[in-house]
Structure formats: structure tokens, C-alpha cells
Amino acid sequence: MIPIYDREEKRARTWGMLCHLAALAGCFLPWLAHLGGPLIIWLIMRNENTFIDEQGKESLNFQISMALYSVLGGLLLAVSIVGLLALPFFLWTLYVVNVLAVIVASIQTSGGKSFRYPLILRFLK
Numbered sequence: 001m002i003p004i005y006d007r008e009e010k011r012a013r014t015w016g017m018l019c020h021l022a023a024l025a026g027c028f029l030p031w032l033a034h035l036g037g038p039l040i041i042w043l044i045m046r047n048e049n050t051f052i053d054e055q056g057k058e059s060l061n062f063q064i065s066m067a068l069y070s071v072l073g074g075l076l077l078a079v080s081i082v083g084l085l086a087l088p089f090f091l092w093t094l095y096v097v098n099v100l101a102v103i104v105a106s107i108q109t110s111g112g113k114s115f116r117y118p119l120i121l122r123f124l125k
Contacts, residue, residue: 008049009112015045016055016109023063023102034098035063055109057124058117062105065120066098 019041026034042056073090077083101117108115 012049012051013110013112015041015048015052017106019045019052019056019059020102020105020109020115023059024099026063027099035060035067038063051109051112051114054114055105058115059102059105061122061124062101062117062120063098064123065117066094068121070094 019038022037022041023034025037026032029036038056038059042053042060046053046056070091073094074087077087077090105115105117
């Protein structure tokens with residue numbers, strides 16, 4: 001029989017991982033699910049465990065930052081001819097970075113380690 005504290009820790013790690021993985025729903029519903037997935041999981045599960053709360057905030061901060069980077073970067077690039085040519089490359093690069101960072105974060109949190117995304121704006125503390 002698995003001790004209760006081990007089950008609770010495993011459950012917290014799983015939900016922490018799902019906070020990050022839920023952002024991959026944005027691959028299917030851009031501009032909606034990459035924020036909505038982590039937000040829903042975090043709102044429902046944040047009071048269950050501090051690890052879930054911490055990783056949910058981290059995932060949301062990352063997704064909000066990525067959305068801001070793509071909008072602001074897109075606007076800045078759209079004001080010039082060269083920028084218009086670079087815009088698809090810029091947005092594709094942000095997309096790939098987003099997916100890879102979410103996968104790394106999910107792997108780390110499934111192992112019970114707190115993950116902190118680099119170069120993000122921390123809106124939720």
C-alpha cells in the first residue's frame with residue numbers, strides 16, 4: 001500500500017505537470033487554449049497544494065509573456081518591409097520555443113522539481 005503522503009505528492013506533481021501541458025492545447029486553438037488550459041487547471045486546483053499553485057502561476061506567466069511577445073513583436077515587425085518578411089520566421093520561432101519550453105517544464109515538474117521559465121514577465125506572484 002502506498003503511503004498517503006506519497007500519493008498526495010504524486011498527485012501534486014501530476015497536476016503541476018498538467019498546468020504546463022494544458023498550454024499545448026494552444027496548438028489546436030491558438031490564442032484561446034494556450035492561456036485557457038493552464039488557467040482552468042490552476043483555478044480549480046490551486047488550493048490543493050502549493051506546488052500546483054506555483055507551477056500554475058509559472059505556466060500562466062509564461063503563456064501571457066509569449067502572447068505579449070508575439071503581439072508586440074508582430075506589430076514592430078509589421079511596420080517595415082523587411083519586418084514583414086521576417087514576421088513568419090519570428091512567429092514560428094516563438095511557437096517552437098513555446099512548445100519546447102512547455103515540454104521541458106512538464107518533464108521537470110513530473111519529477112517533482114519546480115520549474116522557472118527564463119525571460120518571462122511575472123504577472124502572477
